[in-house]
Amino acid sequence: MRIFEINRSQVSEHAALAPLAAPGACGAGGYLWISLTRDEFRASLAEVQQILQTLCLTQLVDLHVADLLNDQLPSHYDYTSLYDVLVFRRLANGQGQAALGNGKGNGNEAPPAPATAPRQPRSGPPVLRRVDTRPVGFAVFDRVLLSVHPEDGAVRDAFAARLLAAASSDDRGTPALDVRATSARLPTSPSDLMLRVINQIVDGYLDLRRELTKQLDHWQTELIDPRSRFTNWGALMEARQSLHHLDEICEDQRAAMQDWIDSLETLPAPKGETEQRERELIMIRSRDVLEHIERVVHHVHRLEQNAETAVQMHFSVQGHRANDIMRVLTVLTAVFLPLNLIAGIFGMNFEFIPLVHKADGFWIAMTSMLVIAVLLVVIFWRKRYLARTR
Numbered sequence: 001m002r003i004f005e006i007n008r009s010q011v012s013e014h015a016a017l018a019p020l021a022a023p024g025a026c027g028a029g030g031y032l033w034i035s036l037t038r039d040e041f042r043a044s045l046a047e048v049q050q051i052l053q054t055l056c057l058t059q060l061v062d063l064h065v066a067d068l069l070n071d072q073l074p075s076h077y078d079y080t081s082l083y084d085v086l087v088f089r090r091l092a093n094g095q096g097q098a099a100l101g102n103g104k105g106n107g108n109e110a111p112p113a114p115a116t117a118p119r120q121p122r123s124g125p126p127v128l129r130r131v132d133t134r135p136v137g138f139a140v141f142d143r144v145l146l147s148v149h150p151e152d153g154a155v156r157d158a159f160a161a162r163l164l165a166a167a168s169s170d171d172r173g174t175p176a177l178d179v180r181a182t183s184a185r186l187p188t189s190p191s192d193l194m195l196r197v198i199n200q201i202v203d204g205y206l207d208l209r210r211e212l213t214k215q216l217d218h219w220q221t222e223l224i225d226p227r228s229r230f231t232n233w234g235a236l237m238e239a240r241q242s243l244h245h246l247d248e249i250c251e252d253q254r255a256a257m258q259d260w261i262d263s264l265e266t267l268p269a270p271k272g273e274t275e276q277r278e279r280e281l282i283m284i285r286s287r288d289v290l291e292h293i294e295r296v297v298h299h300v301h302r303l304e305q306n307a308e309t310a311v312q313m314h315f316s317v318q319g320h321r322a323n324d325i326m327r328v329l330t331v332l333t334a335v336f337l338p339l340n341l342i343a344g345i346f347g348m349n350f351e352f353i354p355l356v357h358k359a360d361g362f363w364i365a366m367t368s369m370l371v372i373a374v375l376l377v378v379i380f381w382r383k384r385y386l387a388r389t390r
Helices: 038-043 045-056 062-069 154-171 179-183 190-224 233-265 273-346 361-382
Strands: 002-006 011-014 031-037 076-079 084-091 133-140 144-149
Touching: 002 154, 011 154, 031 038, 031 045, 031 190, 038 045, 038 062, 038 144, 045 144, 062 084, 062 133, 062 144, 076 233, 084 190, 084 233, 133 190, 144 154, 144 190, 154 190, 190 233, 190 273, 233 273, 273 361
Parallel strands: 031 144
Antiparallel strands: 002 011, 002 031, 076 084, 084 133, 133 144
């Protein structure tokens, strides 16, 4: 469990939730980020609900608690009048650590698997094993962001390090016109913080697509090369299934973010200029995250098309190679067909056959057969039936 209190210019990390339950413990201009793993959230649920009741005057609904604890839930968005809930699937941090749900990424919500249950690693190249995902849940209040992560907490720890680094750079008084200072500015609200964490999750998918592209390009080269015998069909089918699974995951992510944007657009117009500016920044960041997801979806569709095209080209090349072989065999058969006819004629059991009783009859027949064979080869070569192909 990691607890951060974020103000306009500083970030402080707390060791426990209990001191924050006292009235006035959290400053009026700041907010809290409470990040837990699922086991920690399950163990400290009563304490978390008490903190939410003290700071936000509400608690999580039981159904939303079940969603946050579900390890196989697809990406989706839900809301109440006092808080929003967003579940977003991220890439698993290690091999065999991901929960794939029902195998499609957006099906029935099965009960969470026990923490001690062994997980079967995905077969195929290592890059395909990283397509497994785990859900991260967010509950966004006015002054609290509650995030529930998988057991490794890789995304939480990585963003926490960036958050503390941004706070230290602000403490040193970096000029506001510096681009790096602007990009490292502290989140102004729980919604802003949630969108930044989601943006980091989506960046993981953008990094994964480069590795998938390299792997598929390597397979395409093998498939198209007519001199190679491609035998890695099992891994290729795994790649196509993984791309399809990744496509469904990204579609769920896009639908969840679109629902979030739609809910922001239905909120009442802010009264002050500062609130209006914050609302616009949230909308801009939300559309940026949605655009990143659409880039991943577009790239996945292109990879699927490339894989399908490579397979079709492979069979086209193999068919063309088989046609070349059959053409050569057909030409050779056509060359030897008249020679077999001549040999069959002279092999007949008749007493009187021309050239049979002559001393040079054998050489005349052999010369005639050789001339016919050479003449046919020349004709077929000029017609390019025996042309060399690449």
